[in-house]
Amino acid sequence: IWPALALVGVLLLTEPWHGAINLAGIGFAAGSAIGWAVYILLTQHIGDRFSGLTGLSLTIPVAAATAAVVGIPQAAGHLTAPIVVAAIGLALLMPVLPFALEMIALRHMNHAAFGTLMALEPAIGVVLGLVVLHQHPSAVQTLGIMLVVVAGAAAQRNGRRLPDAAYLTPE
Numbered sequence: 001i002w003p004a005l006a007l008v009g010v011l012l013l014t015e016p017w018h019g020a021i022n023l024a025g026i027g028f029a030a031g032s033a034i035g036w037a038v039y040i041l042l043t044q045h046i047g048d049r050f051s052g053l054t055g056l057s058l059t060i061p062v063a064a065a066t067a068a069v070v071g072i073p074q075a076a077g078h079l080t081a082p083i084v085v086a087a088i089g090l091a092l093l094m095p096v097l098p099f100a101l102e103m104i105a106l107r108h109m110n111h112a113a114f115g116t117l118m119a120l121e122p123a124i125g126v127v128l129g130l131v132v133l134h135q136h137p138s139a140v141q142t143l144g145i146m147l148v149v150v151a152g153a154a155a156q157r158n159g160r161r162l163p164d165a166a167y168l169t170p171e
Contacts (some may be wrong), residue, residue, distance in 0.1 A: 002116050006151035012144025013122045013137075040114055043099075053100050060095060061062040116155035123148045 046055035106114055123145040129135040137145065 001126075002151040002155040002159060003112065005154075006106060006116050009144040009147030009151060010122050011151075012140050012147065013126060014144075036115070036118065038108065040118075043103055047103040048105045053103065055103055056096065056099055059099060059103075063095060063099075064091065076084075088137050113155040119153045120152045 043055075043059065046058060049055070049057075101113075126135075126137050126141060126145055130137065
């Protein structure tokens with residue numbers, strides 16, 4: 001029930017009924033949802049199989065190769081030494097902390113709870129919009145925020161993974 005409640009909250013936050021239906025946008029959203037699901041399941045699987053953060057040595061190069069497929073053709077001819085140095089620095093610093101924290105979290109909770117907690121991102125975006133950009137959410141958006149937060153908190157309450165010999169046994 002919690003992912004469904006989070007979905008209702010996200011719908012209230014985004015108010016899709018105020019715009020036209022864009023099939024490409026729906027396709028991109030569906031592709032993103034599939035990508036997130038695969039990411040959550042694979043990160044949990046890698047975290048279960050490798051101790052500490054050594055699993056990141058597998059996931060970071062895969063993420064880099066995936067991004068390079070799109071990024072390299074766009075960057076061709078526009079690269080300078082300062083841009084390359086900044087890109088290398090960001091590539092090393094930015095993904096390590098979030099990926100490490102997510103891998104640790106996925107070792108302790110099931111993927112359904114983690115996915116529902118990820119639904120908090122639209123609510124955080126609305127709050128940042130209020131604080132940073134002084135955008136005031138409507139009553140419908142405020143209700144959406146509350147539904148997403150309740151769903152995330154409720155999913156976390158029962159989202160702890162039970163110990164499993166498959167990922168507790170040293171290799």
